[in-house]
Amino acid sequence: MVKEPLVRLENISKIYPDGVKALDNVSLEVYPGEILGLLGENGAGKTTLMRILYGEIKPSSGKIYIRNREVVLHGPWDALKHGIRMIYQHFSLIDEFTVIENMHLFMSTINRKVTIDETRKKAEELLKTLGFQIPLDEPVGRLPIGVQQKVEIVKSLVTGAEILILDEPTSVLNPIEIEELFRLIRTLREKHVSIIFISHKLREIKELTNRVVVLRKGRIVGEAETANIDESTLAKMMIGEELHMLNQAGKTSLNNRSKEILVLENIQVKGDKEQSTLKGISLKIHCGEVVGVVGIQGNGQKELAEAIIGLRKPIKGRILFEDEDITGLSVEERLKRGISFIPESRKIGLVGEMDVSANVLLTNHVFLTNRFGIIMTRELENLSVKVMKDYEVLAVSPRVLVKHLSGGNQQKIMTGRELVKNPKLLIAMEPTQGLDVKSTQQIRQLLLDHRNKGGAVLLISADLEELLLLSDRLVVMFNGRITAEGTPNEFTVEKIGLCMGGSC
Known part of the structure; x- marks a missing residue:
């Protein structure tokens, strides 16, 4: 029946x-x-x-x-x-x-x-x-x-x-x-x-x-x-077409890594409610590798990213970038040194009421203003067009308001404006959250391409499949601490789950 x-x-x-x-x-x-x-x-x-x-x-x-x-x-x-x-x-x-x-x-x-x-x-x-x-x-x-x-x-x-x-x-x-x-x-x-x-x-x-x-x-x-x-x-x-496989050509092993680009030494950071949310984090990131951060939301991943980019000041410890102590430097100074940041949400990283070029300017102003602090409009226009072309942003011009673009195109703008600078270190938080399969594949390939060219990527994601696919090395965070570290091959999903829950 x-x-x-x-x-x-x-x-x-x-x-x-x-x-x-x-x-x-x-x-x-x-x-x-x-x-x-x-x-x-x-x-x-x-x-x-x-x-x-x-x-x-x-x-x-x-x-x-x-x-x-x-x-x-x-x-x-x-x-x-x-x-x-x-x-x-x-x-x-x-x-x-x-x-x-x-x-x-x-x-x-x-x-x-x-x-x-x-x-x-x-x-x-x-x-x-x-x-x-x-x-x-x-x-x-x-x-x-x-x-x-x-x-x-x-x-x-x-x-x-x-x-x-x-x-x-x-x-x-x-x-x-x-x-x-x-x-x-x-x-x-x-x-x-x-x-x-x-x-x-x-x-x-x-x-x-x-x-x-x-x-x-x-x-x-x-x-x-x-x-x-x-x-x-x-x-x-x-x-409507075959999904291209990711190019993993530059994937590194623990025994085949280049120089250290970032070193965190016993970093402690206070959270929004004044309690310590990073409790002595020590971590090294090398050129040409993707380091994936695994953890249940709220275990210090956001604070880790914000400490590296300079949005939160450590109460203890040091941050070294290319052997220079940058612990006390501003966000602007860190941008100048080659650190870029993709925040966890398009609502945070983009201003919908502004056009594409204005959003590109937001994190590139240190490179697009002259010594008098005046915006170099031609250079901004050229960079905006380059971001749209290189990262396949579907918009008729840089004058289009960001709020009128799809989520995938907004994410490409947020990713492209950082990668177009060829940063030495890219911090990417939830770079594919809410994207369809094609846009997800495109963003993931951009991160791998940056790694393959020798750039370093710190990838923070709630998508375990993404972390296992893209990372050369994984660190698991629980309650503001790193509880485990190793290559994806050294972990099972069950082991990661235990470490995420503090039983590791």
């Missing part, structure tokens, strides 16, 4: 007032108790399609059927009534509220008469059924990111969700948290909850989903049972 779809989207199109066609005649079915992978590059239409199903966006044309009945969704409140919940990359939780207060606030939007005691009872029953614990009376802001995500999911289930839409749910999680999330998703499938898993990570789609639908430029270009299709075929569907 053939199952009836729980949800059916029929000929959905979305054309925005400026003429951009985000979706073109898309039809999709979701069945009870399945994990459906929705795969595509940035801008392919995945999130737009799901926001239509969630009632946040009205389609230009097309129909939505739930349990074989046509419905018109005027907003998320209508989707909630039909058992549909959408969980975004950035959680809709109030940090100062406890877990149960966040759950009750959401539940109250559906049933104003529900009491907090009734919410607690439902939450406790659900947690018991799912087989894990969440501290219901703990403020959400004190919980690890992985637990916060569970709070979002349980918050949705408490209100009777039958269809969960997860938008890039692993982008902020470490490997251990990802495995826990996958276990939870499989448990939900066994309890007949339907999951729509939006991602551009091929490995995750293969590992988790039952069926995959691929979107490209607003159209469905492929659909398959996940077990019957390989990653290379999915990649070709997604980007």
Whole structure:
């Protein structure tokens, strides 16, 4: 007997007032108790399609059927009534509220008469059924990111969700948290909850989903049972061409490294809450190598990067760059000496209201102003055009506002403006976070090319697969200390997980 779809989207199109066609005649079915992978590059239409199903966006044309009945969704409140919940990359939780207060606030939007005691009872029953614990009376802001995500999911289930839409749910999680999330998703499938898993990570789609639908430029270009299709075929569907392999030609070994470019000696740094977050870090980085930093978010990786670039002053220890003590030097002086920095977020590193050239100027002003402090406009224009050309930024001119560019092109600007200087040391934090597979591959190759030319790279990433792929050497951080160091071949995923948790 053939199952009836729980949800059916029929000929959905979305054309925005400026003429951009985000979706073109898309039809999709979701069945009870399945994990459906929705795969595509940035801008392919995945999130737009799901926001239509969630009632946040009205389609230009097309129909939505739930349990074989046509419905018109005027907003998320209508989707909630039909058992549909959408969980975004950035959680809709109030940090100062406890877990149960966040759950009750959401539940109250559906049933104003529900009491907090009734919410607690439902939450406790659900947690018991799912087989894990969440501290219901703990403020959400004190919980690890992985637990916060569970709070979002349980918050949705408490209100009777039958269809969960997860938008890039692993982008902020470490490997251990990802495995826990996958276990939870499989448990939900066994309890007949339907999951729509939006991602551009091929490995995750293969590992988790039952069926995959691929979107490209607003159209469905492929659909398959996940077990019957390989990653290379999915990649070709997604980007319309073969995905080029990374050039690893310059990869070094521990026994074949050149001179030291950076030496950290017993560095201690205070964090935002005044407690010491770096507790005696000693580290050496050589020319022509990528050093990957592994760790659960909040264990000192950010402070390490900021100490090296000069945004945080150590309270103890020394930083040597090319045998010169730069511990007391400003950010500007470090830029002049050949250190570059890609911050962890495009929102931090770029100003959306400014154009491409102004954003290029932000970290290149020391090279683009004359002795009177006046910007050399011709040189800035030439450099901006070079960044756009060399790093394949899709923009008509350097005059385009950055906010009008895709996430991948924004990341290329942030990466290109640093690499175009050919820095001696590049600190790259989360350089591919949120990017599609093609843009991710391009950024990774840029980092390897810089390494292959003799540059040094300190790579800080939450993506363990990326770290294992790109790094010549790994250091694992826990609680402000380096707990392990070695080549990727000397680690197993299990060992890395233990070291990340402090059991190493």
